[in-house]
Amino acid sequence: MVVQIELTDDDVNRIFRALADATRRDIVRRTLVAEVSVSQLAESYDMSFAAVQKHVAALEEAGLVTKEPRGRERIVRGDPERIRQAQRLLDQFEQIWRSRIDRLDALLDEKE
Template sequence: MVAQQSELSEAEVDRVFHALATATRRDIVRRTIEREQSVSALAADYDMSFAAVQKHVTVLEDAGLIIKRAEGRERLVRANPEMIAKARALLARYEELWRARVARLDDLFAAETRSEESTKSTQEPPAQGE
């Protein structure tokens, strides 16, 4: 698969799905979509060490889902809407593929049903009294 500018490379897709495979990381993305936060503020809400939260942030940053910047001694984290949009577009393409497959199955079932009904009506004996 050759990646275009607006598409994710295979490596980026792997990093994004790996990053989103953990509930804590999905929550960090959700929280940083709402507003930029320090890593310390993020860590305060989880029952894990600051270092563990920092590792989650690093995975998300490596996937491009969040952007971390220094402000004085703090490290501020915010969601990266461009990468989130690219991931959403990828999922939308997968959804289109599956919807097209389901539509083809629906068409096949409908054709089979019409064929069975047609065969049934030609094979039924005439009603009594005709």
């Protein structure tokens, strides 16, 4: 089992910030489907290579993708584990909500 390292606020900020852009979300999708080089990614979007490079860098800092050298290329891979961490973060909110409902229910039961 993978050890859960606690995410700092800044980590979480970077993760959600990285996901708050349509181009970056698309890059995550594509790199989850298959390995792609930065230049291959860049062909898909109506912006400069450097701009795509920056998006990949933002995703890498957020831990949502990893980059590995292969010859002169850099292969980008989406990291499903980081996605799951983000899911867990949202699940915490869900839990907070549910525990509130549970408390309200308990209160109603008492009054019966």
